[in-house]
Amino acid sequence: MKLIYKGLGVMTLLLTAGALPAQQAATAYLKTNVRPGRAVVFVDGKYVGPAGNFGMGRKYALPAGQHQVKLVDPRYEEFSTTVDLKAGQTTKLAETLKPLPPPKGPLGGLRTPVPEKYAAVYINDKFYGHAGEFNNSSQKLMLPVGEYSVRIEPASGAPINQKVKIEAGKTVLVQ
Numbered sequence: 001m002k003l004i005y006k007g008l009g010v011m012t013l014l015l016t017a018g019a020l021p022a023q024q025a026a027t028a029y030l031k032t033n034v035r036p037g038r039a040v041v042f043v044d045g046k047y048v049g050p051a052g053n054f055g056m057g058r059k060y061a062l063p064a065g066q067h068q069v070k071l072v073d074p075r076y077e078e079f080s081t082t083v084d085l086k087a088g089q090t091t092k093l094a095e096t097l098k099p100l101p102p103p104k105g106p107l108g109g110l111r112t113p114v115p116e117k118y119a120a121v122y123i124n125d126k127f128y129g130h131a132g133e134f135n136n137s138s139q140k141l142m143l144p145v146g147e148y149s150v151r152i153e154p155a156s157g158a159p160i161n162q163k164v165k166i167e168a169g170k171t172v173l174v175q
């Protein structure tokens with residue numbers, strides 16, 4: 001009773017400290033063990049990064065509850081599942097994606113020399129990788145000849161949208 005009468009400041013501090021574990025408990029974690037590690041993870045439709053980044057040392061912090069997880073690599077079949085994350089616990093998702101046949105030629109190249117290496121690269125609204133995978137003269141995305149819509153989405157700033165024409169044996173830069 002003495003604490004109640006000594007002042008609300010003490011009582012408020014005690015109540016706030018008591019609320020912290022409940023807030024922390026509402027957070028759950030997801031770790032991934034995905035082959036290939038370059039596959040990316042989408043949670044509830046939002047791009048969160050390469051699966052390889054969240055294996056051993058790091059994990060995705062998410063609100064507890066059910067989440068739709070999609071694993072994407074353009075060289076493999078996409079994989080989707082629903083995970084039920086428990087507050088304060090870590091759930092591990094392990095998956096090996098099935099390879100797709102290589103694209104048929106003739107092929108041309110696409111390069112994405114943008115500053116943010118983890119900016120998501122979409123070709124005709126399908127995720128194809130990170131800008132850093134296709135950003136220098138020895139790295140490029142090989143695509144069949146044709147016209148494509150390219151969208152690059154950095155974590156900050158406006159997306160880059162560009163129409164490109166891929167020609168056999170040539171490389172197009174998207175900036």
